[in-house]
Amino acid sequence: MNEMTVTRTRSEAFAERIGTLLDAGAVAAMISVGHRAGLFTALAGQRPETSDEIARRTGLAERYVREWLAVMVTGRIVDYDPAHRTYHLPEAHADCLVPGAALGNLAVYAQHVTLLGKLEDRIQHCLETGEGTGYSDYPCFHQIMAEDSDQTVKDGLFEVILPLVEGIDERLATGIEVLDAGCGRGHVLLALAERYPASRFTGYDLCADAIDHARNRALAAGLTNVTFEQRDLTGYSEPGRFDLVTSFDAVHDQKDPEGLIRGLKTSLKPGGVYLMQDIGGSAYLEKNMDFPMASLLYAISCAHCTPVSIGQGGNGLGTMWGWETAERMLEDAGFSSVNRHILPHDPMNVWFVSQV
Ligand SMILES: C[S@@+](CC[C@H](N)C(=O)[O-])C[C@H]1O[C@@H](n2cnc3c(N)ncnc32)[C@H](O)[C@@H]1O
Structure with missing residues (x-):
C-alpha cells in the first residue's frame, strides 16, 4: 500500500x-x-x-x-x-x-444533549467574547438536574450514601442541624426531612425558581422541619451553625469553589461533617479518555458549568475539575480528615466525607 x-x-x-x-x-x-x-x-x-x-x-x-x-x-x-x-x-x-429502571434511567441524561442544541447560539457568543451565562439562559435546567440527582443521589441516599458517614443515621434521628448548599429543587433535602423529623434542614440556592419549587414541595408534603432560601453562596459565612453540610454536584460551577468549601467548613460545629458529591473525573484530560460519558460531561461543562461560573465572575473550573482538585481544596480548607469514596454502582461520581 x-x-x-x-x-x-x-x-x-x-x-x-x-x-x-x-x-x-x-x-x-x-x-x-x-x-x-x-x-x-x-x-x-x-x-x-x-x-x-x-x-x-x-x-x-x-x-x-x-x-x-x-x-x-x-x-x-x-x-x-x-x-x-x-x-x-x-x-x-x-x-x-x-x-426506576434496574440500571438507572439513562434517558434522563439524554435531556442534556437536547439542552446543548437549545444553547448553541449562546455558547457561540461565549466562544467569541469569553463572556459567561446566567441560569436563566437554560430552559428546564433545574427540572433536568432534579431528575438527574433523583437517581444519582436520592435513590441511593439511605442505603449507600449516608452510610459513608459513620453514625450519621443515629445523629439525624436524634436531631441535628443540616445544610444542603446549592440544593437546586431540594429533592434530596425533602427526602431527608421526611425521614428524620427531629432534625432541621436548610437549603440554599442561587436560583429563585428552584427554591420556589422546593418550598412548594415542602408545603405540599406538610414538612415543617425544612427551610429553603434563595441565597448567593459567594463569600458564604455562618460560623458554627451546622452539624452536617452536604453539597451534591454544586461546588465546581460556583464563582469561587475554594472559598465556598472554606465557608462550608467554618459553618460546621465541632464534630461536624461535610458530605460532598461531585463528578469523579480526573483533573488531567489524558486520564479521562475512558471515563464514562466523558465527552458528554465535557460538553455539559462547555455549555453550562464553565459559563455559569464565568457569568458569576468566576474562573470557570468546569465539570471535569477533577477529584484531585476537589481533594486538594478540601485538605487546604483545614478538615482534620478527608476520605474519598467511589460507589460500586456509580463510577461517574466521587464522594468526599470530611470531618472538622
Ligand atoms: C448542578 S446543580 C445541582 C443542584 C442540586 N444540588 C442537585 O443535585 O440537583 C448546581 C446548583 O448550584 C447552584 N449555584 C450555582 N452557583 C451558586 C451560588 N453562587 N450560590 C448558590 N447556589 C449556586 C445552582 O443554582 C444549581 O442549583
Missing part, C-alpha cells in the same frame, strides 16, 4: 466514525424526546404493537410516533416486525430507559 492509499483509508475510517457519531447524536436527541413524551414508559412491558395502537394508548399523534419509532428501530433500541408492522421495546432495553 502506498502512502496515499494509507492516508485515504485512514480518512475514510475517520469519516465513517464521524458519521456514526452524528447518527448516535440524533438517536440521543430523540431518546430525550421519547423520555419527555413518556414513550419509553408506554412501551415498556407491552406486547408488540402497531404505531396506531401506541399512538392511541399514549394520546400522541400517530404520524410523529411512527417517525420517532423509526429512529428508535434504526438506532437498535426498539425491535420492529415488518410482517405485522409492530414495535417492541425489549425488557433488557427498558432496564435503562424508564423511571
Whole structure:
C-alpha cells in the first residue's frame, strides 16, 4: 500500500466514525424526546404493537410516533416486525430507559444533549467574547438536574450514601442541624426531612425558581422541619451553625469553589461533617479518555458549568475539575480528615466525607 492509499483509508475510517457519531447524536436527541413524551414508559412491558395502537394508548399523534419509532428501530433500541408492522421495546432495553429502571434511567441524561442544541447560539457568543451565562439562559435546567440527582443521589441516599458517614443515621434521628448548599429543587433535602423529623434542614440556592419549587414541595408534603432560601453562596459565612453540610454536584460551577468549601467548613460545629458529591473525573484530560460519558460531561461543562461560573465572575473550573482538585481544596480548607469514596454502582461520581 502506498502512502496515499494509507492516508485515504485512514480518512475514510475517520469519516465513517464521524458519521456514526452524528447518527448516535440524533438517536440521543430523540431518546430525550421519547423520555419527555413518556414513550419509553408506554412501551415498556407491552406486547408488540402497531404505531396506531401506541399512538392511541399514549394520546400522541400517530404520524410523529411512527417517525420517532423509526429512529428508535434504526438506532437498535426498539425491535420492529415488518410482517405485522409492530414495535417492541425489549425488557433488557427498558432496564435503562424508564423511571426506576434496574440500571438507572439513562434517558434522563439524554435531556442534556437536547439542552446543548437549545444553547448553541449562546455558547457561540461565549466562544467569541469569553463572556459567561446566567441560569436563566437554560430552559428546564433545574427540572433536568432534579431528575438527574433523583437517581444519582436520592435513590441511593439511605442505603449507600449516608452510610459513608459513620453514625450519621443515629445523629439525624436524634436531631441535628443540616445544610444542603446549592440544593437546586431540594429533592434530596425533602427526602431527608421526611425521614428524620427531629432534625432541621436548610437549603440554599442561587436560583429563585428552584427554591420556589422546593418550598412548594415542602408545603405540599406538610414538612415543617425544612427551610429553603434563595441565597448567593459567594463569600458564604455562618460560623458554627451546622452539624452536617452536604453539597451534591454544586461546588465546581460556583464563582469561587475554594472559598465556598472554606465557608462550608467554618459553618460546621465541632464534630461536624461535610458530605460532598461531585463528578469523579480526573483533573488531567489524558486520564479521562475512558471515563464514562466523558465527552458528554465535557460538553455539559462547555455549555453550562464553565459559563455559569464565568457569568458569576468566576474562573470557570468546569465539570471535569477533577477529584484531585476537589481533594486538594478540601485538605487546604483545614478538615482534620478527608476520605474519598467511589460507589460500586456509580463510577461517574466521587464522594468526599470530611470531618472538622
Ligand atoms: C448542578 S446543580 C445541582 C443542584 C442540586 N444540588 C442537585 O443535585 O440537583 C448546581 C446548583 O448550584 C447552584 N449555584 C450555582 N452557583 C451558586 C451560588 N453562587 N450560590 C448558590 N447556589 C449556586 C445552582 O443554582 C444549581 O442549583
